[in-house]
Amino acid sequence: MDFNQLISELLGGNIVILLLAAFIILCIFLGVRIVPQSEQHVVERFGRLKSVLGPGINFIIPFLDRVAHKVSILERQLPNASQDAITSDNVLLQVETSVFYRVLEPEKTVYRIRDVDAAISTTVAGIVRAEMGKMELDEVQSNRNQLISEIQRMVESAVNDWGIEVTRAEILDVALDQATREAMLQQLNAERERRAQVTRAEGQKRDVELQADAELYAAEQDAKARRVLADAEAYATQVVAAAIADHGLAAAQYQVALKQVEAISAVAKGDGSQTIIVPADAVDAFGKAFQMLKGHT
Known part of the structure; x- marks a missing residue:
């Protein structure tokens, strides 16, 4: 056998082996997926949902399956949003809200909604306006915790089909327009003045009561003194009468x-x-x- 021909056969066989080894390594690389604890991976096969990979080592079929979406399951906070709302007594408010959520079912999040953050923000804004419109200004200020709980409940119901969970909804601030703030300040000053007048009136009433008590006490003491004097005079009269009777x-x-x-x-x-x-x-x-x-x- 020619030496050159032998070398060619050896090289050809090695190339096949090398190609086969490379193919096996590629299959292993494509078929093994290590998912971090904070993520879930959505796998597609020929463009359709195949499975969702959880944290740890996972295996897929190379060239048939592919990881189409890597979704974080950590709790997220939406940027603080501010929207206008009008109460039932026609007071314009500017409400600043903050929402926290996390993904529970990544396949719903990636296939049912395009921009989940924007969708949640729009939903929260609509619910806040609707709930504020049912309440008067005083109720908004005094029932904030109840309002927050109701908003969170309604948001959770609205986003349930998106595979997410709203963990917390907060109303950070409720700002009034300038005219309403001035009117409330005048009302507050009037209430303070009324309380001051009531306090002064109660003080005057107390002074009168104390003066009356003092006069009553003096009258009682004078009456006691008169009774003592009368008793003394009566005793003296009795003594004189007894002396007359004796002498x-x-x-x-x-x-x-x-x-x-x-x-x-x-x-x-x-x-x-x-x-x-x-x-x-x-x-x-x-x-x-x-x-x-x-x-x-």
């Missing part, structure tokens, strides 16, 4: 003489003239009083 007329004359002495002493202490007019029988009264005093001592 007869002498005790009565003694008390009368004491009163006369006290009256003359009071006249003598006055700021008027130092001349004292003494009744004709005053000497006798003094004498009797002194005698009685001596008798009692």
